[in-house]
Amino acid sequence: MKMLNRRSFLKGGLAGGAAIAAVGTSKQALAGTQSFGGYPDSMGVLVDLTKCVGCRTCEAACNKEQGLPEPDKPFDDPSVFDERREGGLPRRTSEKAYTVVQKYDVPGREHPLFRKVQCNHCNEPACLTSCFVNAYRKTPEGAVMYDPTVCVGCRTCMVACPFYIPAYSYSSATNPVVKKCIMCYETRLKFGRPPACVEACPQEVMTFGKRKDLLKLAHQRISEKPEAYVDHVYGETEVGGTAWLYMSDVPFDQIGYDTHLGTQPIINYVKEFLAIVPMVLTIWPALFTGFHLLSNRKDAAKNEQNNS
Amino acid sequence: MNSLKSQGFAPVVSDLKKDGSEWTVKEKIMLGLSPKEYMAVQLRNPFNWVLWAIYAVGLPILVGRFIFGLGWVTHSSYDYPWGLFLGWGLFTMVPLSASGFMMGTTVELFGRKDFKPIERLGLLNGLLGYLFAVMFLQVDLGQPWRLIYPMFVSLGPAAVLFLVAWHVATYLSCQVAELVPAFGEWMGFPRAKKFIKSIVLGLTIAGIILSTLHQGALGALFTYAPGKVHPLWYSSPFQWLHFFVSAVFAGLSMLIVVSTFTKWFMRWRCDENYLGNLSKLTLGLAKGASLALITYLVIKIIGIAHDNNWQYLLSGWGAWFLFEMVVGVILPLVFYTTAVRNGNASLARLGAFMAVFGLALNRLNTALIAFNWKLYQELPHWRELVIVITVYATYIVVYRAVLARMPILYTWKEKK
Numbered sequence: 001m002k003m004l005n006r007r008s009f010l011k012g013g014l015a016g017g018a019a020i021a022a023v024g025t026s027k028q029a030l031a032g033t034q035s036f037g038g039y040p041d042s043m044g045v046l047v048d049l050t051k052c053v054g055c056r057t058c059e060a061a062c063n064k065e066q067g068l069p070e071p072d073k074p075f076d077d078p079s080v081f082d083e084r085r086e087g088g089l090p091r092r093t094s095e096k097a098y099t100v101v102q103k104y105d106v107p108g109r110e111h112p113l114f115r116k117v118q119c120n121h122c123n124e125p126a127c128l129t130s131c132f133v134n135a136y137r138k139t140p141e142g143a144v145m146y147d148p149t150v151c152v153g154c155r156t157c158m159v160a161c162p163f164y165i166p167a168y169s170y171s172s173a174t175n176p177v178v179k180k181c182i183m184c185y186e187t188r189l190k191f192g193r194p195p196a197c198v199e200a201c202p203q204e205v206m207t208f209g210k211r212k213d214l215l216k217l218a219h220q221r222i223s224e225k226p227e228a229y230v231d232h233v234y235g236e237t238e239v240g241g242t243a244w245l246y247m248s249d250v251p252f253d254q255i256g257y258d259t260h261l262g263t264q265p266i267i268n269y270v271k272e273f274l275a276i277v278p279m280v281l282t283i284w285p286a287l288f289t290g291f292h293l294l295s296n297r298k299d300a301a302k303n304e305q306n307n308s
Numbered sequence: 309m310n311s312l313k314s315q316g317f318a319p320v321v322s323d324l325k326k327d328g329s330e331w332t333v334k335e336k337i338m339l340g341l342s343p344k345e346y347m348a349v350q351l352r353n354p355f356n357w358v359l360w361a362i363y364a365v366g367l368p369i370l371v372g373r374f375i376f377g378l379g380w381v382t383h384s385s386y387d388y389p390w391g392l393f394l395g396w397g398l399f400t401m402v403p404l405s406a407s408g409f410m411m412g413t414t415v416e417l418f419g420r421k422d423f424k425p426i427e428r429l430g431l432l433n434g435l436l437g438y439l440f441a442v443m444f445l446q447v448d449l450g451q452p453w454r455l456i457y458p459m460f461v462s463l464g465p466a467a468v469l470f471l472v473a474w475h476v477a478t479y480l481s482c483q484v485a486e487l488v489p490a491f492g493e494w495m496g497f498p499r500a501k502k503f504i505k506s507i508v509l510g511l512t513i514a515g516i517i518l519s520t521l522h523q524g525a526l527g528a529l530f531t532y533a534p535g536k537v538h539p540l541w542y543s544s545p546f547q548w549l550h551f552f553v554s555a556v557f558a559g560l561s562m563l564i565v566v567s568t569f570t571k572w573f574m575r576w577r578c579d580e581n582y583l584g585n586l587s588k589l590t591l592g593l594a595k596g597a598s599l600a601l602i603t604y605l606v607i608k609i610i611g612i613a614h615d616n617n618w619q620y621l622l623s624g625w626g627a628w629f630l631f632e633m634v635v636g637v638i639l640p641l642v643f644y645t646t647a648v649r650n651g652n653a654s655l656a657r658l659g660a661f662m663a664v665f666g667l668a669l670n671r672l673n674t675a676l677i678a679f680n681w682k683l684y685q686e687l688p689h690w691r692e693l694v695i696v697i698t699v700y701a702t703y704i705v706v707y708r709a710v711l712a713r714m715p716i717l718y719t720w721k722e723k724k
Contacts (some may be wrong), residue, residue: 087684092386130532132473133457134464150462153450155389156469160532168450170384173377176450258535266532269544270468273528276548277471277521284517288417292509295418 036265037240038123042142043189044211044243045198046218047116049255050228051205054081054101054114061200062099062118065184069096090256093117095169098181099197104255113248115255116205118197119144119165119181120235121243126266127157127166135178142211142243143185148177162239162261183243211243218247240265309339309349309712313576317341320713321579322721323496336494339712355573359701366698369691373447381691388679388686390448392696395675397444399526400668401437402476403551406523406559408434408483409515410596416512423592425585428490428716429570430563435483436710437562438476440703447695468528475522482515493720494713520552527551530674538678540620540629541670543611553607557600558667560593561640564660566707570717577711579718587653594656597663598644605637625681632673636666 060075062068073080081103083091090102099118106113125144128136135147136157146166153176158166166180184195193199194208207214218233234252235242238261246252253259293300313319320340323330331340338346350356373381382391411430414420446452458464458473485504492500504511527547530537534544543550567586570578612618620626643659646652677685711717 086387086686089683094386126532130467130469132464132467132470133454133462135462147462150454150457151451152454152457153452154448154469155450156467156529156532158386158389159529159536162533162535164387167386168384168389170379170382170450171377172379173375176377261535266534269531269534270528272545273468273524273531273548274466276524280517280520284520285513288413288513288516289509292417292419292513299419 036124038211038243039138039140039142040212042123042140042211042243043183043209044121044142044214044245045195046207046209046214046245046247048205048207048221049113049115049246049248049250051203052101052114052116053203054078054103054112055202056080056101057200057202058116058197058206059097059099059101061196062181063097065187065196066098068098071096093119093165093167093180095167095171095179098179102256104250106250106254109250113250113255115257116197117165118244119183120163121181121183122239122265123241123243124239124265124267126160126162126239129265129267129270130156130160132156139185139189141183141185141189143183143189144180145182145185146178146180148175151177153177160266162258162266211241211245214245218245221247237263239263240268309574309576312349317576319577319718321715321718333495336713359705362698362701366694366701369694370447370698373691373695378448378450381695382689383686385686387683388676390675390679391686392676392688392692393444393448395672396668396696397448397699398441399671399675401441401444402526403523403555403558403667403671404562404664405434405437405441406519406555407431407563408438408486408559409479409512409519410556410559411563412486412512412515414596416508417516422585423589425582426563426567426589426593428487429567429711430559431483431486432490432707432710432716433563433566434559435480435487436703436707438480438483440699440706442476442480443699443702444696447699468525468532472522472525472529475518475525479515479518479522482511482518486511486515490714490716490720493715493722498722519555523555524548524552527674533679535682536680537674538620538625538629538681539615539617540612540625541674541678543615545614546607546611549607550604550611553600553604554667554670557597557604557640557663560597560600561660561663561667564590564593564597564657565664568657568660570711574708574711574717577717581719582717590653590656590660591648591651594644594659595648597660598641598648601637601641601644601663605633605641608633608637625678628673628677632666632669635662636669637663640666 056075059071063071063075080091081101085091091100093100099116102115102117104113104115121138121142121144123138125136125138127146128138128144132154133150133152135151137145137147139145153168155168155178157178158164158168166178168178169176183189184193188195194206198206198208207217209217215233215236218236222229222231222233229247229249230251232252234246234248234257235244240263246257248255309317318326318340320331320336325331325340341349369381378384385391407430411423411427411434414423415427446455449455454461458470459477464470486508488504489501492498492504525548527550530542531544531547534542567590571583571586575583612621621630640659640663643655643662647654647656647659680686
C-alpha cells in the first residue's frame, strides 16, 4: 500500500515536472502573473464583413454538419433578417442554430451590412473558467469544446459569456444541454480542416488559418486599403483575444458589437475574489479563536481563581 | 392555537405528561393533541386555507416543470439564463439566512449568553433558508439529478460556483449539527447534545469561514458578467464584500422579522424566557444590524467612487439605485439607530422589514433587473412565479412545523 502511494506520488511528481518543462520555455507562464493568452499555434477564422452578402449558406452548412433540427424558415428566406426578438434585437444563436447572420442597415452605406454570429472561441473563455464541473475545454487547435455528459445545467456559462453565445435546450425535460458552435472540432478542425461554414461560403468572406497569421493578414489588408476598413480587428484584444476575428468598414459599435468589453479575459475580474479564498480559509480560524479567547477572558480568569 | 392556549391547553415542553407518563413520538408530532383535535385546529386556521389554494395551483405546475422541462415554466431565455428561481431562491434566500452563523458567533464565540433565547431561532432560520435555497436550485438546474457532479464526478475547482456548491453543502451539515441539540431534546437523546456541545466552537468557526466565503461568492458570481450588470450594482473588487456585508444585516433583520411573526402568530409556543427577552434582544440585533448597515452604505459609496460611476446616479438607473439605497439601507439604518436610542422595539421591527425588503431588492436588481441593462427587461413567466410561491410556501410550512414542535421558541424541561 505504502509502495503504491509512493509510486503514484512519484508519478504525479514526474507529470508535474513534465508540465513545468513544457511551459518552461515561457518564463511568464511560470511567474503566473500573465494571462494564459492562448495556445501559440491555435487556429482561427478571419471574417471580412465587407464581403458578406447575407446568403446564409454558412447557416445551412452548419445545420447540416452539426445535425441540427430543420429551421422554422428555409435558409433561402431573407425575412429572418427582419425578425426581432425581445428588446428589438436581431435573432441570435439558439439551440437550433449555432450560427446566425444578422442584417444591419447602416445610414450612408450603399448596401446593408451582414454580420455572422457564432461562438468566437476565446483564448481564455469565460464559459470555461466559470464552469464548476469542468464541462468546457479549449483545444490546442483553438476550439472551445463542451461536454454535455457532465453538465449540471446551472447556466453560469451563459451568464458569463460576454458575447451572449451559448444557448440551452430548455425544451428537453430529461437531457437539457448547452448548445453552441464547436468550430466543427470533431469532424473537421481536429483533422486540420476548416469549419463547415467557412468552406461553404461562396463569397470567401472567411479565411481559415493560424490565428497569428490571420492577424498579420488582417492588418496587412487594412494598411493596403485604409479607406475600405476601420482600423481595428475585432477579436484581436477583446476579452483577451478570440479565435474568430472580424474586419469591417463600419465602426463595430454600429453593427451590434460590444466595444466596451475591454482587453482582459473575463476571469481576471473574478481573480480578486478567488485570491481571498485561501486567505480566509487560513486566517479566519486563528483570528476567530483569538476573538473567542479574548471575549471569554473574564470567565477564564474566574475559572482559574476557583481552581486555585 | 393561540386561542386554544387561552382555554387552558398546555403544549409539550418536556418528555413527561402532566400525569408523569412519557409522551410518545406520535403524540409529540400531534403537538400533544388528539388526532381529532389536531385536524380541527388545522382546518380552522385561515392561513392553511391560503396554503391549500397555493398548493392546488402550484403543485401541478411544479410537477409539470419536471415533466415538460424548464421551457414550460420559464421564457427559456438565452439572454437571461437565471430567473426568479435563483434571483429569489438562491441570491435572496441565502443572505436572509445568514442569521445562523451570526447567532452562533454572537453566543458561542463572543460569549454573549444573553442572546441565548433567540439563538436557536437564528440557527433554524439559517438551516431552513439554506435547505430551501437548495430546493430552489434543484428546480432551476437543468439536470438536478447531477447535483453531486461538482463534488465527485467532474470537478471544476477554479470556478466560483464550485466554491458555492461545496460551501453550501458543508455549511448545511454544519447547521444540522448545530441544531442537533434541539432535536435531541425533543426526541429524548440527551447524549447528542453533549457531543455537539464539545465541538460547538469548531462548528461555529467553520460556519464563519464558510459563510464569509459563500456569501461573498454569490456576489463574485456576478463578476463573471462585468458588462452585463449595471455599473451601480457591479464592482469587481468589492462585489463579494458588498454581498457579504449586506448578508450580515439581512440575516439579523430577517431574524427580527421572523421573531416578530412568532410573537404575533405563534405566541402559544413561546415561553416566558423568549417573550420576556424578545424586545431587549430585538434591540440588540438592531444594534448589530445598524453597524452592518452603516458599513454597507459606506462600502457601496466607495464602490461607486472606486470605479468613478457617479455620472450614472443622474440617470434613471441612478434613481432606481437611490430608491434601493434610501428605502432599503438608509431608512432602516435611521429606524434601527433611533429604536436603539429610544428603546423602541416596534420601530426596530419596522426597520427590519425594510432592510429585508432592501436586501431582496438589491439581489433581484443585481440578478435580474439591472442585469442585461443594455439589452431589455424580462418579466418572469407566470408559471415561474407560481413555482416560487409554492416552494416558498413549503418553506413556511416546514418552518412553522418545526417551530411548533422542537424547543426553538421555548426551553425544554429536562428530566430531573
